Amino acid sequence: MRIHKLSDTIASQIAAGEVVDRPVSVVKELIENAIDAGADEIRTDIRLAGKELIRVSDNGIGIPADELELAVSRHATSKLSRTDDLFDIKTLGFRGEALASIGSVSHLTIISKLDGVDAGARLSVDGGDNSTVSLVAAPTGTEILVEDLFYNVPARLKFLRKDITESRQITGLITRYAMAYPKIRWTLTQNNIVDFQSTGSGDRFEILQTLFGTQEAKSLMPISFKDRNLAIEGYISDLTLTRSNRKDITLFVNGRWVQDASLTAAVIRAYNTMLMVGRYPVAVLFLEIPTHLVDVNVHPSKAEVRFREQEDVFSGVQRAIRRGLLAYTPVPDLASLNLWGRTKPSDVGDMRFDNHWQAMETSTETEQVQKRLAGPASQQQTLPGTYLPLLRLVGQVASTYLIAEGPDGLYLIDQHAAHERVLFDQMMAQYHASMTPSQQLVEPLTVDLSPEKAGTLEENLEILVGLGFDIENFGANTFLIRAIPTIIDRGDPREAILSVVEAFEEDETPLLNEAQARIAARVCKRMAVKGGQSLSEAEQRNLLLNLEASQSPRTCPHGRPTMIHLSAGLLERQFGRRGAR
Amino acid sequence: MKVTVQQQQLAHGVNIVSRAVTSRSSLAVLSNILLKTDNGRLRLSATNLELGISAWIGAKVQEEGGLTVPGRTFVDMVSNLPNEEVTLTVDDRTQTLNVKCGTLNTDIKGISAEEFPPMPSPDLDNAIALNIENFKEQIQQVVFAASTDDSRPSLMGVHMTFDGNTLEMAATDGYRISIAKSEMAQKVPQNFEALVPARALAELSRIAVNGDESVYMTFPQGRGQVIFHMNDAELVSQLIEGSFPNYGAIIPPSFKTRTVLSTAQLLKACKQTEIIAREGSYIAKLDIQPEVDGEQSSLLEISARSEQTGSSEVMVDASVDGVPLLISFNIRYLREALEVIKTPTVSLETNAVHTPGMLRPVGDDHFSHIIMPINTAR
Numbered sequence: 001m002r003i004h005k006l007s008d009t010i011a012s013q014i015a016a017g018e019v020v021d022r023p024v025s026v027v028k029e030l031i032e033n034a035i036d037a038g039a040d041e042i043r044t045d046i047r048l049a050g051k052e053l054i055r056v057s058d059n060g061i062g063i064p065a066d067e068l069e070l071a072v073s074r075h076a077t078s079k080l081s082r083t084d085d086l087f088d089i090k091t092l093g094f095r096g097e098a099l100a101s102i103g104s105v106s107h108l109t110i111i112s113k114l115d116g117v118d119a120g121a122r123l124s125v126d127g128g129d130n131s132t133v134s135l136v137a138a139p140t141g142t143e144i145l146v147e148d149l150f151y152n153v154p155a156r157l158k159f160l161r162k163d164i165t166e167s168r169q170i171t172g173l174i175t176r177y178a179m180a181y182p183k184i185r186w187t188l189t190q191n192n193i194v195d196f197q198s199t200g201s202g203d204r205f206e207i208l209q210t211l212f213g214t215q216e217a218k219s220l221m222p223i224s225f226k227d228r229n230l231a232i233e234g235y236i237s238d239l240t241l242t243r244s245n246r247k248d249i250t251l252f253v254n255g256r257w258v259q260d261a262s263l264t265a266a267v268i269r270a271y272n273t274m275l276m277v278g279r280y281p282v283a284v285l286f287l288e289i290p291t292h293l294v295d296v297n298v299h300p301s302k303a304e305v306r307f308r309e310q311e312d313v314f315s316g317v318q319r320a321i322r323r324g325l326l327a328y329t330p331v332p333d334l335a336s337l338n339l340w341g342r343t344k345p346s347d348v349g350d351m352r353f354d355n356h357w358q359a360m361e362t363s364t365e366t367e368q369v370q371k372r373l374a375g376p377a378s379q380q381q382t383l384p385g386t387y388l389p390l391l392r393l394v395g396q397v398a399s400t401y402l403i404a405e406g407p408d409g410l411y412l413i414d415q416h417a418a419h420e421r422v423l424f425d426q427m428m429a430q431y432h433a434s435m436t437p438s439q440q441l442v443e444p445l446t447v448d449l450s451p452e453k454a455g456t457l458e459e460n461l462e463i464l465v466g467l468g469f470d471i472e473n474f475g476a477n478t479f480l481i482r483a484i485p486t487i488i489d490r491g492d493p494r495e496a497i498l499s500v501v502e503a504f505e506e507d508e509t510p511l512l513n514e515a516q517a518r519i520a521a522r523v524c525k526r527m528a529v530k531g532g533q534s535l536s537e538a539e540q541r542n543l544l545l546n547l548e549a550s551q552s553p554r555t556c557p558h559g560r561p562t563m564i565h566l567s568a569g570l571l572e573r574q575f576g577r578r579g580a581r
Numbered sequence: 582m583k584v585t586v587q588q589q590q591l592a593h594g595v596n597i598v599s600r601a602v603t604s605r606s607s608l609a610v611l612s613n614i615l616l617k618t619d620n621g622r623l624r625l626s627a628t629n630l631e632l633g634i635s636a637w638i639g640a641k642v643q644e645e646g647g648l649t650v651p652g653r654t655f656v657d658m659v660s661n662l663p664n665e666e667v668t669l670t671v672d673d674r675t676q677t678l679n680v681k682c683g684t685l686n687t688d689i690k691g692i693s694a695e696e697f698p699p700m701p702s703p704d705l706d707n708a709i710a711l712n713i714e715n716f717k718e719q720i721q722q723v724v725f726a727a728s729t730d731d732s733r734p735s736l737m738g739v740h741m742t743f744d745g746n747t748l749e750m751a752a753t754d755g756y757r758i759s760i761a762k763s764e765m766a767q768k769v770p771q772n773f774e775a776l777v778p779a780r781a782l783a784e785l786s787r788i789a790v791n792g793d794e795s796v797y798m799t800f801p802q803g804r805g806q807v808i809f810h811m812n813d814a815e816l817v818s819q820l821i822e823g824s825f826p827n828y829g830a831i832i833p834p835s836f837k838t839r840t841v842l843s844t845a846q847l848l849k850a851c852k853q854t855e856i857i858a859r860e861g862s863y864i865a866k867l868d869i870q871p872e873v874d875g876e877q878s879s880l881l882e883i884s885a886r887s888e889q890t891g892s893s894e895v896m897v898d899a900s901v902d903g904v905p906l907l908i909s910f911n912i913r914y915l916r917e918a919l920e921v922i923k924t925p926t927v928s929l930e931t932n933a934v935h936t937p938g939m940l941r942p943v944g945d946d947h948f949s950h951i952i953m954p955i956n957t958a959r
Contacts, residue, residue, distance in 0.1 A: 437864055439911065440935065440953035442753050443826035470956065483956055486862040486911070490730040 009104065009127070020101050022160055023050025023149060024169040028257075029098035030144050031177055034058035035255075036091045037142060040200060041185040046170055048191070049163035050149060057143035063112040065121030068133050072099045072108065072125050102146055103127075105153050109145040113138040127152045171195055173257070179207045179284055180252045208235055208284065216241055220282065225320030229293060230313060232320045234285035236267075239325075239554060242279035252286045253294060258305050266314040270321035283321070289313065322559060388553045391544050393537070400531035402540055409567040415535065415543065417556035419528035420521075422546040424557040426487045427467055427520045436468035438483040445481040445494050446474065453501040454479070460500065463516045467523065471497065491527040499526040521557035582616070582646025582671040584623050586638055588662045588682060594625045594636035595659045597788045597814055601627040601634040602652035614655050615697045616669065616678070617647030623669075626700055627652060632781050633700050633817040634788065646671050647694035650678050654689055700817055701801050703808040708797035709743065713811070715763050716796060717786040719750055722761040722921045722948055724786075727779035728754035735823030738776040743769040751828055752779060757914045757952045758828045759921075775800065776825055777807055781818035785809050788816065832951060833937065836930035838903030840869055840881055841943060844919060844927040850883050850895045851916040857893040858885035858912045864955055865912035869931065871901040881929075885912065906931050909955040910938065918950035 020026050027044060034042045037060025047053035063071055102108055103125035113120030120138030124131040150156040160166060167190050178186040178198045185200030198207050209217040219241035225232040249264050250257065271281050295306040307313045391404035391411060402413040430436045449457060454477035457464075464471055468485030484493045500522050529535065535543070547553045547562070556562055572578040595614065603611045606629070615626040623640040626633065648671045659667075662682045670679040671691075680687045720739070728736035733755065742749040746768045751760045789796055789811060797810040800820075809816045851865075858865045865885040872879040879901035886892035908931060919927065924942035931938045940950040 435957075437862065437909070437955050437957045439756050439955050440937070441755055442758055442828065442831055442937075442951070442953055443755070483953075486864060486955055489862075490732065492732040495732070 020098075020105060021156070022169075023054060023166050024173055026050065026054050026102055026106075026146055026149060027056065027170050028173055029102065030054070030056035030146075031174070032256075033098065033144075034060055034142070035177070035181060035184070037061050039141060039184065041187075043187045044170075044174060044189070045192075046167060046188070046190045046195075049160075049166035050146075050170060051157070051160070051163075051166075052147065054146040054149065055143065057141060059139070059141040062114040062117075062120075062140060062142050063110070064114055064117075065112075065133055065135070068110060068112065068121050068123040069130060072103050072110065072123065072130060099125075099144075102149075103130075105156070106149045106151065107145075107147040109147070110142065111136060111138045111145075112142040113140050115140045167195075175207065175211045176250050176252075176257050176284075179204055179211070179250075180255050180257065180286060182207060204235070204284075212282070216282075220284075221324060223285075223320055223324030225316065225323065227312070227316050229290055229309065230316040231288040232285055232316065233288075234283065236285070236321055236324055237282035239271075241282055243282060244279065246280050248282040249280065250284045252284075253296075253305050254288060254291060255286075256296060256305070260304055262310075263314070263317065266317045267321060270318040271325070285317065285320075287313070287317070325559070387551065388548045391548060393541050393544055396535060396540055398531075399534040402535075402544065404544055406565075409565060409569075409571060412564040412566070413544070413547070414531070414556075414560075414562055415533075415540075416528050416531050417560055417562040418543055418547050418553075420524045420556040420558075421550055421553060421562055422543065423487060423524035423528055424521055425550050426546075427485060427524060428517060430485070430487070431467055431516055431520065434466075436466065437486045438468040438470055439486045440470070440483040441481065441493075445492075447479045447481065447494050447497050449477045449479065449498075449501060451477055453477075456501045457497070460515065460519060463519050464497070464500070466516060467520055469493075469497070488523075488527045490529065493527075496523045496526040499523070517557075524557060582618055582648065582669070583642075583644035584618060585641040585643070585666055585668045586623055588659070588664050588667050590638040591623075591667055592659050592662075594623075594638040594813075595656055597636040598625045598627040598634045599652055599656050600784055600787070601629055601632050602656075603629040604653070610649055610692050610696045610698075612652055613649035613692055613697070614652045615647065615649045615694060616671075617694055618642050618645045626697065628698055628700065628817070630698065631778070631819050632784065633698075634784065635700060635815040635817075636788075637813045644670075646673065648676060648678050648691040649694055649697050650689045650691040658687065658689070700815075701804060701806060701808060703797065703799040703810045703815065704801065705797055705799070705810060708799045708810065709769060710766060710795045710797055711748070712766070713789050713794065713796050717789055719748070719761045719763050720782045720786045723750045723752040723759040724779045724783050725752075725917050725921070726754060726757055726759035726950070727752035730754070734821055735776060735825055737779055738821040738823075738825070739779050739782050740825040740828075741775045741777055742772075743774070744772045745769070751825070753826060753828065755826075756911065757918070757950065758826075758831065759918065760828065760949050760951075762947045774825075775807060776821040776823065778818055778821055781807075781816065785816050788814050828951075831937065832939065832949070833932055836903070836932055836939070838869055838871075838901065838906055838931045840879075840902075840929045840931070841900045841926055842881060842897055842929065844922050844925055844942070846897050847881075847927060847929075848916065848919040850897045851912055851919060853895050854883045854885045854893050855912045855916055857887055857890050860887035860890045861885065863911045863913045864909055864957065865915070866907060866909050866957075867929075869899075869901055869906045869908070869929075871903060871905055883912075903931075906933070908934050908938065909957050910952050911955060914952045915940070918952070922948065 020029070023046075027046075027050065031042055031044065034056055037058055039058030039060035042056065042058045045053065045055040099108070099110070104127065107127075108125040109122065111120055111122045119135045121133050122136045123133050170190070171188060174186060174188045175196055178184070178196070182198070182204045183200055183202045186196065186198045187194065188196040196210065198210070205217065208220055212220065219238050220235040221238060222235055223232065246264055246268065249267050251260060251263050251267075252258065267283050267285070268280060289307065293308045295308070298304045298306055389406045389408065391406050394403040394405055396402055396415070400415060402415055402418070404411045404413060457479060458473060461471060461473070468483075468487075469481060470483035471479055471481045474480040479497065481493050481497060488496070500519050554562055569578070598614055602614065606612055611629055613627070615624070617624045617626070618640070619637065621640070621642055622637045623642075624635055624637050626635040628634070658680060662685065665683050668681040670681070671677070672679065676691050676693055678689045678691050680689065723739055727739060731737065736754055738752070740751045746765045747762055748765055749760065749762045751758055753759070785796070799808045799810070800806070801808065805820050805822065807818050807820055854865050855863065865883055868882040868884070870877070870880055870882065879899055881897045881899040881901070882894060883897065884892065884894040918940050922940070922942045924945050926943040928941050928943050929938055930941070935954060935956060937951050937953050940952070942948055
């Protein structure tokens with residue numbers, strides 16, 4: 001066989017294979033062009049999953065009649081001129097391949113009109129052969145028709161999935177771009193039926209609702225993060241909304257939808273073990289990174305990107321999500337905790353006695369209401385249904401973990417993290433209710449600190465008192481602990497105080513923006529049972545019971561998971577009881 | 582070694598020492614019980630290095646020697662033997678203990694007796710003799726107040742003060758103090774203090790049989806240990822190093838209010854209240870009401886409430902001498918102290934909301950119990 005040069009037609013068909021491999025990639029190229037053209041309205045019409053017709057029309061700047069022919073030729077673009085531009089790409093497209101590639105595998109028609117010009121121009125490309133440009137009447141903007149896609153590449157056609165799959169992908173694409181560009185009015189029709197429509201109001205949540213349904217959208221919470229070279233906006237699911245695959249993790253980098261496995265992994269890792277094994281979060285994230293720090297020219301379809309400072313980006317993503325998740329950890333509800341002073345006093349008994357209770361209650365309730373109104377508690381959105389199911393204690397392992405059985409499998413619970421959560425909830429509830437009973441100590445405990453640390457402690461003394469510590473400065477840098485919160489029933493209170501001051505600066509809990517929550521978290525961390533302490537059965541049971549009452553039982557106040565859930569299904573699969581046989 | 586013993590005696594001895602056997606230890610021999618002939622008797626020993634217990638039982642010794650055998654196996658084995666003579670034979674070559682009893686013939690693999698940690702022997706000439714019955718009661722009056730939390734080791738001990746012919750014992754978990762005094766038959770040659778693990782004393786009171794007249798207590802020189810010696814048992818414990826709270830300074834010199842109650846009635850009221858209070862950090866309010874002329878007799882009202890469980894109020898007849906007071910205590914502390922008070926009436930002495938309360942049996946000044954209050958108002 002002799003070596004010969006490929007004909008232009010075959011060469012462009014091969015090249016087209018990289019950019020255009022299925023209808024959805026045609027749509028992607030076309031809407032990206034429309035976005036780059038500055039359109040604020042983009043309409044997409046699809047027939048027969050794009051095999052028969054793809055029409056994308058926009059009201060962007062349009063293409064001048066004399067440039068039309070150039071536009072459909074290979075490596076022709078208005079978006080790039082110098083090599084340097086390639087490393088600072090601000091538009092979605094830049095390779096100058098799309099129209100040529102599409103033209104080589106379909107009947108392509110472009111109709112475009114500039115603003116202020118009387119008539120539009122029309123150009124048809126048929127399997128790579130151009131027709132002449134003719135003048136037509138047209139609205140301002142560009143309309144591109146792709147008919148009979150892959151008519152001349154039967155192999156491609158054969159490898160397309162079912163129509164329903166292909167058209168779903170197109171819907172998915174349009175809705176995602178609609179989220180990335182909420183100010184553009186999007187319309188998508190499939191076989192003349194409106195499939196998706198957005199108002200162009202700029203409200204992303206509105207589009208989220210269309211995409212996920214009102215119910216699920218409620219479980220999505222907005223996050224926002226800004227760092228030196230990275231800004232992240234978007235929505236992430238709380239712990240109640242999960243998927244069995246990663247498909248609903250949607251990532252945009254500088255307005256471009258990317259499917260980057262490592263970035264997706266960063267998102268999943270941010271959820272760590274807060275989710276059950278085999279479940280994945282839903283996330284829509286928009287990353288803005290200075291263009292010179294991103295290389296989008298990795299793959300013709302531009303679905304992959306490379307970051308110059310990859311670690312920074314990944315850790316940024318993780319921090320943003322983590323912070324978002326923890327900020328939405330709901331404030332414990334007093335009603336769920338074992339406290340005094342909320343229920344109505346019983347009718348029986350001595351009147352005088354009741355009055356005494358009553359006096360206490362009224363003050364508590366008013367204060368509480370005030371606190372709720374004023375404090376961040378009222379601003380924080382409550383996550384629905386994160387309660388644990390009823391658990392049956394199985395036992396303790398390695399003096400560190402509790403094993404419990406729930407209706408949906410097995411729970412491995414870290415006793416330290418769980419106790420931390422329980423203590424924290426109780427302490428914060430008491431704090432917000434201004435009801436912090438404290439047990440006096442037989443002998444006051446002294447804490448000696450360095451002058452610097454003493455200063456830190458002094459500043460936060462009032463909060464500690466509010467949390468139930470009776471602590472005072474005993475001259476110089478010595479403090480006396482006279483009483484401790486009653487909920488603390490083990491551990492050395494001195495260590496709790498020390499831990500409050502010790503790492504006060506390098507705070508690991510950015511989510512808790514209130515000083516008292518931060519201090520409470522630290523105290524609880526110190527005073528909670530440690531791993532390696534064997535607990536009596538009653539203690540284990542009690543811990544489970546209290547954890548069940550918690551509104552956010554799956555993480556400790558510092559955001560680490562308290563439990564790992566092994567679902568019945570997972571166990572079945574692992575033991576080969578289901579599936580493989 | 583070859584000895585013949587009675588099954589009942591063997592079971593008794595094994596039961597005593599088994600409490601010192603560790604199940605989780607890197608040192609295999611610590612999970613074992615030592616069997617050794619000792620002056621015509623059979624000595625059984627076990628230790629976890631902090632606490633060691635030995636017991637001696639009568640035996641017909643045919644051949645001297647010894648071996649250690651796995652504690653768990655031996656305990657189960659012995660308790661299932663028929664009540665007959667048991668012949669124990671050690672095969673030194675295979676380190677195996679042969680147990681013959683009735684028709685049963687068992688071999689248990691063991692570890693050489695050489696590997697068992699040596700137990701110190703008491704110097705009985707310089708021992709302090711204590712009446713077992715009194716000492717046991719004294720232990721029971723204080724051990725419950727000791728801390729079980731190992732983050733503050735010194736509070737896990739019972740503080741013993743030997744002063745002339747009195748022995749004062751005190752234990753605290755940082756929130757309450759139990760103090761019990763007793764008189765000894767003889768004076769100690771020199772006053773001194775020691776901090777003995779509460780666990781060791783609890784074990785001692787379990788194994789000390791009232792039939793024994795005295796328990797002899799010695800502190801081997803420079804070893805940081807205490808040995809309690811009885812006729813057929815011995816307990817060795819490490820002492821706790823560390824400072825014990827100066828509890829003498831905590832007892833208020835005087836009280837404004839003295840409430841005298843029936844011990845049984847108050848205990849019952851505490852138990853009733855605790856059912857509710859335990860859901861709310863055990864907090865109970867005590868409302869002490871002196872007599873109001875012609876209107877109301879004096880009484881004590883105990884109440885508790887919990888968000889989950891509900892609320893509870895109970896009244897106890899009391900003779901109140903002093904000013905009224907509303908004070909909160911951990912109800913469990915009250916209950917536990919009342920449980921060791923044997924007199925029919927008890928006094929509760931108080932000053933103010935933020936100062937400790939003291940429980941004392943009326944007519945017996947050997948015991949006092951101090952409870953720190955809970956501050957609820959803020």
